[in-house]
Amino acid sequence: MANVVFKVGDxxxxxxxxxxxxxxxxxxxxxxxxxxxxxxxxxxxxxxNEFPKGSIIVAGKNFGCGSSREQAASCLKGPDxxxxxxxxxxxxxxxxxxxxxxxxxxxxxDANEGDELEIxxxxxxxxxxxxxxxxxxxxxxxxxxxxxxxxxxxxRKLVIEAKGKR
Amino acid sequence: MGMxxxxxxxxxxxxxxxxxxxxxLEPRVDLAMSHENGALVINQFxxxxxxxxxxxxxxxxxxIAIIFDHRVPAESSKTAGNQxxxxxxxxxxxxxxxxDIRGDGGGICHQILPEFGxxxxxxxxxxxxxxxxxxxxxxxxxxxxGATEMAAVWALGKVLNVEVPGTIKVVCEGKFKRHVxxxxxxxxxxxxxxxxxxxxxxxxxxxxxxxxxxxSGRLVICNMTVEAGATxxxxxxxxxxxxxxxxxxxxxxxxxxFGPDADAVYDQxxxxxxxxxxxxxxxxxxxxxxxxxxxxxxxxxxxxxxxSCTNGRLDDxxxxxxxxKGKKVVKGVRMLIFPASTRIYLQALKKGYVATxxxxxxxxxxxxxxxxLGVHQGALADGDVALATTNRNFKGRMGNPNAEVYLCSPAVxxxxxxxxxITDPRKKGE
Numbered sequence: 001m002a003n004v005v006f007k008v009g010d011x012x013x014x015x016x017x018x019x020x021x022x023x024x025x026x027x028x029x030x031x032x033x034x035x036x037x038x039x040x041x042x043x044x045x046x047x048x049n050e051f052p053k054g055s056i057i058v059a060g061k062n063f064g065c066g067s068s069r070e071q072a073a074s075c076l077k078g079p080d081x082x083x084x085x086x087x088x089x090x091x092x093x094x095x096x097x098x099x100x101x102x103x104x105x106x107x108x109x110d111a112n113e114g115d116e117l118e119i120x121x122x123x124x125x126x127x128x129x130x131x132x133x134x135x136x137x138x139x140x141x142x143x144x145x146x147x148x149x150x151x152x153x154x155x156r157k158l159v160i161e162a163k164g165k166r
Numbered sequence: 167m168g169m170x171x172x173x174x175x176x177x178x179x180x181x182x183x184x185x186x187x188x189x190x191l192e193p194r195v196d197l198a199m200s201h202e203n204g205a206l207v208i209n210q211f212x213x214x215x216x217x218x219x220x221x222x223x224x225x226x227x228x229x230i231a232i233i234f235d236h237r238v239p240a241e242s243s244k245t246a247g248n249q250x251x252x253x254x255x256x257x258x259x260x261x262x263x264x265x266d267i268r269g270d271g272g273g274i275c276h277q278i279l280p281e282f283g284x285x286x287x288x289x290x291x292x293x294x295x296x297x298x299x300x301x302x303x304x305x306x307x308x309x310x311x312g313a314t315e316m317a318a319v320w321a322l323g324k325v326l327n328v329e330v331p332g333t334i335k336v337v338c339e340g341k342f343k344r345h346v347x348x349x350x351x352x353x354x355x356x357x358x359x360x361x362x363x364x365x366x367x368x369x370x371x372x373x374x375x376x377x378x379x380x381x382s383g384r385l386v387i388c389n390m391t392v393e394a395g396a397t398x399x400x401x402x403x404x405x406x407x408x409x410x411x412x413x414x415x416x417x418x419x420x421x422x423x424f425g426p427d428a429d430a431v432y433d434q435x436x437x438x439x440x441x442x443x444x445x446x447x448x449x450x451x452x453x454x455x456x457x458x459x460x461x462x463x464x465x466x467x468x469x470x471x472x473x474s475c476t477n478g479r480l481d482d483x484x485x486x487x488x489x490x491k492g493k494k495v496v497k498g499v500r501m502l503i504f505p506a507s508t509r510i511y512l513q514a515l516k517k518g519y520v521a522t523x524x525x526x527x528x529x530x531x532x533x534x535x536x537x538x539l540g541v542h543q544g545a546l547a548d549g550d551v552a553l554a555t556t557n558r559n560f561k562g563r564m565g566n567p568n569a570e571v572y573l574c575s576p577a578v579x580x581x582x583x584x585x586x587x588i589t590d591p592r593k594k595g596e
Contacts, residue, residue, distance in 0.1 A: 016561060020539035020541055021541055021545075023237075024237065026313075027206075062365065065361055065362065066296065066560060067295075068293075068294055070314060091296060094311065098314040145327065151326075152210060152314060154326075156214050156215070159220060159321055160218055163218075163220050
């Protein structure tokens with residue numbers, strides 16, 4: 001169970017999540033300070049570590065559209081947000097999986113800031129409104145990367161296996 | 167069952183006779199491109215090998231391209247540090263397709279790759295840049311990935327878990343009217359599809375208006391397919407592809423030219439008659455907020471930009487020079503021009519375009535991404551309105567969330583520079 005701490009609409013681009021002017025900062029440990037920086041109130045709370053792990057961002061359609069910049073996923077991974085969106089843009093979705101950012105695809109999600117949500121295997125339950133919304137599970141090919149803890153440990157295993165075969 | 171262009175390419179890249187949309191594959195990579203975000207790729211690449219006792223060596227240094235373009239010359243010591251880290255890595259790993267900050271052989275990655283013949287029909291190309299879709303213009307399956315995904319490609323030489331995308335076929339009929347360009351076609355299509363209309367899909371272009379379009383125009387339309395969410399755009403390679411690669415990119419090797427099967431299965435077919443198109447404008451703050459120019463005529467402007475991986479090529483500069491010749495950029499408006507590569511810059515110098523631009527009052531900058539992504543050069547003030555031939559107008563894109571960016575073709579940008587308001591080139595200029 002966790003609370004919605006931020007709500008955004010459709011087509012939120014990577015320029016809103018992580019503006020291009022901060023792209024010289026690349027390390028996942030350093031990117032969270034610029035997350036949603038053009039929303040100063042939310043950004044200030046991120047910087048002060050005000051949100052418990054697993055706090056929820058609710059978004060509309062096409063979350064993370066635009067640039068391939070991975071900072072847009074790593075800046076949300078740092079504070080351990082969970083992003084629930086009606087759907088995600090392809091590159092953002094893949095980056096989030098690769099970095100281990102938790103995402104839920106929930107095409108009908110309806111929740112407001114402050115609402116308390118429970119995410120189960122097949123639905124998102126809004127405890128505040130009493131309504132529940134079915135979620136779309138990740139395809140198997142993507143789930144294996146999530147289960148491995150992200151693409152780096154997944155690839156490391158493949159590299160070690162390949163070495164063993166030679 | 168027949169296969170689309172991308173299905174055929176992926177079948178080849180995985181050694182299978184047939185694949186279909188929805189299959190999950192691990193295609194080998196023919197070319198892997200990065201720019202300054204290569205610094206993050208290096209970081210993630212080293213992470214993969216950490217504590218394994220295995221030496222971190224890229225799978226094939228000949229198939230990796232790194233081009234500095236996003237922040238050239240470096241705007242900060244931090245960027246300079248990232249660039250230095252990449253330079254050291256390139257030397258250590260023996261990466262040959264490296265384009266540093268130079269007046270010869272420099273430029274934007276999506277111009278350098280075609281210009282140097284690095285992309286071939288049938289290739290699988292990945293790039294840590296969303297506009298990697300551009301290279302579908304040469305008949306490759308070319309798509310953007312993140313830095314960690316690229317680190318895995320550098321290690322393995324393949325992309326893991328690629329779901330074969332469905333394809334939207336776009337048939338372009340008719341002939342472009344004067345001062346209507348490929349940019350207007352792609353803006354119109356993005357408006358029609360919306361920003362997510364092609365998410366997880368490929369857009370395959372067909373029809374007489376594509377067959378008669380030079381590669382420079384095909385690069386424009388494929389470049390911006392990502393703005394409709396597409397994984398990639400692709401033009402089936404033809405005689406023009408061959409001409410471009412042989413005559414302009416100096417490629418001598420055999421080219422594997424093939425098209426989709428006649429009975430390929432498409433998710434959707436869209437027909438557009440380009441003869442009926444008028445200049446299109448993408449209005450703030452989404453690229454799919456597209457209107458015909460008459461809806462926004464007279465909008466007051468503070469800055470005009472011609473350039474970027476979308477519209478900074480020689481024919482873009484030629485049309486702008488034709489319109490600006492003997493004219494002046496109106497006082498109070500800043501006009502910035504960024505040739506997409508140093509080769510194009512030199513050609514524009516020799517043809518007198520650069521002199522025309524400077525005499526008109528435009529500032530001609532060095533080749534690179536410039537103000538398009540709002541890192542350095544040409545940032546906007548609060549309340550500023552910009553008109554640009556670039557590819558994105560998201561809030562904050564040109565360095566300021568309190569400014570507005572409109573997107574257009576080079577002809578519209580040039581005509582508007584003379585008046586200071588959004589102007590239809592079919593009426594003014596020349």
